[in-house]
Amino acid sequence: MSRAYNFSAGPATLPEAVLRQAQAEMLEWNGAGASIVEISHRGPEFIQVAREAEADLRTLMSIPDDYAVLFLAGGATVQQALIALNFANPGQAADYVVTGHWGKTAIKQVKPYVDARIVANGEAGGFRDIPPRGAWQLSADAAYVHYTANETIHGVEFRGIPDVDTAPLFADFSSSIAAEPLDVSRFGLIYAGAQKNLGPVGVTVVIVRRDLLERAGQPRADIFTYRSHVQGESMLNTPPTWNWYLAGLVFKWMLAEGGVTEFSRRNARKSAMLYDVIDGSGGFYRNEVAPDARSRMNVPFFLHEPALDATFLKQAAEAGLIALKGHRVLGGMRASIYNAMPEAGVQALVAFMRDFQQRNG
Structure with missing residues (x-):
């Protein structure tokens, strides 16, 4: 399995x-x-x-x-x-x-x-x-x-x-x-x-x-x-x-695992990793929420070219990263990184996003 x-x-x-x-x-x-x-x-x-x-x-x-x-x-x-x-x-x-x-x-x-x-x-x-x-x-x-x-x-x-x-x-x-x-x-x-x-x-x-x-x-x-x-x-x-x-x-x-205080630390680290790769992509990825109001739990983001969405989702799934399609209200992508999402999962997503940008930027 x-x-x-x-x-x-x-x-x-x-x-x-x-x-x-x-x-x-x-x-x-x-x-x-x-x-x-x-x-x-x-x-x-x-x-x-x-x-x-x-x-x-x-x-x-x-x-x-x-x-x-x-x-x-x-x-x-x-x-x-x-x-x-x-x-x-x-x-x-x-x-x-x-x-x-x-x-x-x-x-x-x-x-x-x-x-x-x-x-x-x-x-x-x-x-x-x-x-x-x-x-x-x-x-x-x-x-x-x-x-x-x-x-x-x-x-x-x-x-x-x-x-x-x-x-x-x-x-x-x-x-x-x-x-x-x-x-x-x-x-x-x-x-x-x-x-x-x-x-x-x-x-x-x-x-x-x-x-x-x-x-x-x-x-x-x-x-x-x-x-x-x-x-x-x-x-x-x-x-x-x-x-x-x-x-x-x-x-x-x-x-x-250490209670809510420990999960607060983990959630801060996970969301920071993800927002950093989005903000540092030079516009290849974007998140449109005001920085002070950004969610630590649900991170919607968009590719600079919507035509790449299907390819992104397909290749992400092949890399073991699933359920990244954005809600129909907004489209694009969405990564939900709740308490049970390990930091290794976000690290894997960030690595994939950087690699995808290099191959398609």
């Missing part, structure tokens, strides 16, 4: 050590006589898995006790609708900062429920930068302020937490969670699909300040109520047990 370096934006590469452990435990988990995907989610074996996963994530991200942690199905887009149902009154204002495709998606999900106000928007500039905080037009009566910490498609990332003292701060961290230390106490709610930085597709992490769970929100079924999921320890209905278990293995792997 020869594993390629997988630069997919999501589902994304997982640590090989985690995959090997899951492979070894697939037929029979921990002497239970059955696979982890076959045992009851309400049995003592899986409850222990779930509790360890939560404890490890709390340690990894330094999550305070006054925040609840949920592991839910449905993906981040579902959470975008649920936060309006749970935390805003019908028709109440909610402020949204839009810095890319997923910020726009978040508004689409809540429009039936709230007065979604775009208080800052980077679309006029092609989502190549983050609107300056001083230009944000925040509402005095907003239920919350929402932003997308890292835009997977456009490659724009907030470097730091915006100060919004008018309402609780909610954030989509799907593609940058646990990429660097984060002061969770600055937020009312954080949500993230696991399939980029925390584990496999199919499970979403929600971190919510407990006092916010007392908000009445809007008429909804109990299954759509965060408070009920907290009371049910994320088992109000049958959870995605395999995905939850795999995410737990990723948490343990990250802690063993």
Whole structure:
């Protein structure tokens, strides 16, 4: 078996050590006589898995006790609708900062429920930068302020937490969670699909300040109520047990590797390597995002001649570098270099890019 370096934006590469452990435990988990995907989610074996996963994530991200942690199905887009149902009154204002495709998606999900106000928007500039905080037009009566910490498609990332003292701060961290230390106490709610930085597709992490769970929100079924999921320890209905278990293995792997602080160092080195080869190519490659807003997780780039795109992708795949095609919204290339992407993978990509330029420049 020869594993390629997988630069997919999501589902994304997982640590090989985690995959090997899951492979070894697939037929029979921990002497239970059955696979982890076959045992009851309400049995003592899986409850222990779930509790360890939560404890490890709390340690990894330094999550305070006054925040609840949920592991839910449905993906981040579902959470975008649920936060309006749970935390805003019908028709109440909610402020949204839009810095890319997923910020726009978040508004689409809540429009039936709230007065979604775009208080800052980077679309006029092609989502190549983050609107300056001083230009944000925040509402005095907003239920919350929402932003997308890292835009997977456009490659724009907030470097730091915006100060919004008018309402609780909610954030989509799907593609940058646990990429660097984060002061969770600055937020009312954080949500993230696991399939980029925390584990496999199919499970979403929600971190919510407990006092916010007392908000009445809007008429909804109990299954759509965060408070009920907290009371049910994320088992109000049958959870995605395999995905939850795999995410737990990723948490343990990250802690063993040195935790979020160590991954922050690695992510800085990896992204610097990639941006250096792009910026030093004399225009053969280009990244159009403002340097201060460049993502460490998703690096979109373009070749000076689009006719070379197909050749680049074909030869990259032959070199063991896969999933580099850019999103259809932008085209070009995109390298997603999440926590599980080893530095050797980025080194291999950088070497290929230099060689490709020499042969085609």
